[in-house]
Amino acid sequence: MxxxxxxxxxxxxxxxxxxxxxxxxxxxxxxxxxxxxxxxxxxxxxxxxxxxxxxxxxxxxxxxxxxxxxxxxxxxRLPRFQKDHFRHFISEEKSALLEVEVKEILKPSTFSEKYIAKVVSNGQRSLVGNILLYVRKDDTLQLFSVGDRLWVDGQASAVPPPLNPYQFNYAKFLEIQDVYHQMRPDPNFIQRVATDRFSIKRYSSKIRDHLIHKLDVPGFGEEEQSIIQALILGERNNIQPELYQSYAAAGAIHILAVSGLHVGIIYFLLLYVLKPLRWLSHGKQMQLVILVLFLWSYALLTGLSPSVTRAVTMFSFFALAQLLNRPTNSINTLFLSLFFLLIWNPKWIFHVGFQLSYAAVFFILWLQPLLYNLYSPRFYPDRLIWGIFTVSIAAQLGVAPLSIYYFNQFPGLFLLSNLVILPFLSVVVCFGILIIILLSLEILPEWMAGLYNNLIQLLNQFVNWIASQESFLITDIHFPFIMLVGVYVLIIGILQCSKPFNFRRVKVALICILFFQVLLFLNSLETTRSQLTIFHKTGHSLIGIRQGKELKLLKADTSSRHGSSFPIQAYRIGMDCKVYSEEKIPDIISYADKIMLIVDSSSVYPFTRKVDIVLLRGNPRIHLERIIDSLQPSLLVADGSNYKTNVNRWRETCKKRKLTFHFTGERGAFILE
Structure with a gap:
């Protein structure tokens, strides 16, 4: 080290x-x-x-x-410390008129188009900040493009956190992109603003849209088009969910996001193609300038997405270091690019793609030479296969803990898929760039389009075959943050043992192994806790009682199982519940020295003594004040099975009686420990 x-x-x-x-x-x-x-x-x-x-x-x-x-x-960069942030000039109770500029087009939902927009002004002063726009799908509304200026009128509100434990936190995800608020303006209250202002992002977006339109030729199938758009142009919104899931199950999802892998392929290809320039006077400098210009031109072509921008910046540093013969180490250069990128945008360190990219490159630079030296192949095919094998192992060791932590699954056939896909991807990317160039010049031969379509088809078939081997896909892995840290520490300890022994290395290895065992013990303590959770699910009542690694789910309808559905599956993984059972919701639950009475649609509660909690579910027709007077609860809970009108009426009653009211649709799941 x-x-x-x-x-x-x-x-x-x-x-x-x-x-x-x-x-x-x-x-x-x-x-x-x-x-x-x-x-x-x-x-x-x-x-x-x-x-x-x-x-x-x-x-x-x-x-x-x-x-x-x-x-x-x-x-x-936080809104509270930016005096010109638009949040200081709006109220969540009132409608706001804002001038915005579209920054990014997101994948649409069932009913809405989604955009991330930069707030420009409120008509009175210049403002800063990003906002998430949900625009209802309307046949009469023209879709917006990156760089479009709009006046939007609507209520801006904070992006809500998840309502159930261990659900994907979309609010935290948007925070990384400096988005803290959302707006759902009516299409009739959106007006496009004519502007002649030059925008690099708008220009690059128009180029990419033009090339995507050019791909709509008879030689390419629909699925193949969507993969080409993702592999070469960084546009993933058109990939069918089933195909996307197949790539994820095969451990090849990383190739669909244009990032360090794709930029690395282009970098080494250009390095080889431009090698003859070194024979000229000042050839190294010319090679450097052309190489960096090509990389940034490709970033422009893909819409200057954050992942591509980061990758191009990283390889630009490598180009500067290697082509100018600076006496430096590759890891030194890697961290130099990391340092400058985090100065530019510190929030990138929390981006999953950023972490995966740097973890993969770091482990390739650090570990791959050690693995490669374990065997000395004599022939070129052996060297090629051994090189790909060691690169795959090193990269997978680097990204596997992060991948399991974020996605709770591990593809067992990752090595097979990488051994086939990595060499194949190099051909696909290089061939794809040639296809895009010929398409833009309108001189693409039909036979070449058909050949490239067959290549992509072959790639999809291989990925679908890998994904169909379900027995090799390990899913629902409990892997908390404490284990993520522990595994990386353990990897460091094991690698210390693989080197020639000395006292210092043995000491570091033993400390790492001991630290990992301590984290294992702390994690085991965490999984022995007990907890009662009233989940939020619209139209349903779900109560989970966890005792150690056992989860008992109480529900109204026992005809279907909820263990693998929302929101129970994520909770079972997060809490590492190995034993699962289901029962019908009783009238009374006694837990942690507290008595909870459940009042359902029958509105019958044969209970006269004092209770601690009353759960209202299934829209019971009750006289709430009478229940409060007779049972004297300290807390009322309403779950997602109730109508909003009933919830609002109960809330007002509790406010009048100065009683705590918890609605899971607003405050999230109710947890009792």
Whole structure:
């Protein structure tokens, strides 16, 4: 692990630590931390200048400066610390008129088109901030493009968090893209604004839309078109859900997102094609300029998506380091690109694609040479296969813990799929770029289009075959964050054991293994807790009682099982519940020294003594004040099986009687521990 000796690696670590701290602990104090650290650094530096033997204080002060830089850089981008953010000039109770510019087109839902837009002004002053727009699908409404300016009139509200535990948190996902609010304007209250302002994103989006339109030729099938759009142009919205799921099950979902893998293929292809330029005077500089221009032109072609922008930036650093013969290490260059990207946008560190890209590249640079040296192939085919094999193993070791943590599944045939797909993908990407160029010049031969279509068809058939081997797909894996950290620490410990033994390496390996065991113990303590949860599901009543690794689900309808459906499946995985059973909801539940009375549509509650909680489900016709007077509960809960009109009436009654009211459709699942 000699790479830790590089200063940029340590600086990046403290920068990331500062960003992470600011995400979870937001405070006005952090703005004063960086100036204070800089002042300490200057004082320590002046003292250190006069000393023959340097102390550690200067290094500590420098690391604190980068920690403070991460703190300040993250917090400066939060709406509460931006005086011109539109959230300070709107009210969630009133309609707001905003001028916005479309930044990104998202995959539409069943009833709405979805856009991420940048707020420009409110007609009175310039504003900043991003907003999520849901525009109801309307045959009379023309779809918007990236760069379009619009006036929208509607109610802006905060993006709501998930209502049930362990559900995908769309609000947190949007926060990474600086989106905290959403609006659902009526199509009749949207007006397009004519503008001549030049926008790189609008220009690149028009180029991509033009090329996508060009792909609509007889030589390409519908499924093949959608894969070509994803592989070459970064447009995934047209892929059918079944095909997308097949790529995920085969462990090949990463090839559908234009990112580091695709940019790397183009980088090495251009490096080989432009190699003759080195024979010329100043050839290296010419090769550098052309290579970087081609990479950024490809980023422009794919719409300058964040994943492509990050990958092109990373490989631009590699090009600068290698083509100018700088005496540097590849990992050093990798962390240099990481450092500058996080300075540009600190929130990228929480993006799944960003983490997967850097984890894969880091493990390839660090681990692949060690694996490759385990065997010395004599012939070129052996070297090629062994190289792909070791790259796949190194990359998978890097991304597997993250992949399991985010997606709770692991494709057992990942090695087979990568051994076939990686060489195949190189041909597909290079051939695809040629196809796009010929299409744009309108000189694409029909036989070439048919050949490329057959290649994509062959790729889809192989992926579908891999995905059909369901016995090799491990799903529903319980893998909390504490285990994610533990597995990476364990990998480091095992790799230390694989090197020639010395006392320092043995010590590091034993510490890593011990740390992993401690995390395993802490995770086992977490999974022994008991919990009662009233879930939110529209039109249904679901109550879960968890005892250790056993989950008993209480529900009104026992004719169908809910264990593999929303929202129970995610809860079972998150809580690591191995034993599952279902029963009918009783009238009374006694749990954790509390008595909960369930009042359903029958409106009968044969219970006269005091209770702690009353659960209202199935729209009971009751006199709520009479129940409160007779049972004297401390809390009333209404689940998703009730009508909104009834819920609003009950809420007003509880407000009048100064009684706590919990509606799962607003406050989320009710949890009792």
């Amino acid at each position: 000699h790479f830790i000796n590089f200063p940029i690696v340590r600086f990046s670590f403290f920068l990331i630590l500062g960003i992470t701290t600011a995400r979870f602990i937001q405070s006005q104090f952090w703005f004063y931390f960086l100036p204070a650290a800089l002042l300490v650094l200057i004082v320590v530096w002046r003292i250190a200048r006069r000393q023959l033997f340097q102390k550690v204080y200067f290094g500590i002060a420098a690391y604190l400066c980068f920690f403070g830089l991460g703190l300040a850089n993250y917090q400066l």
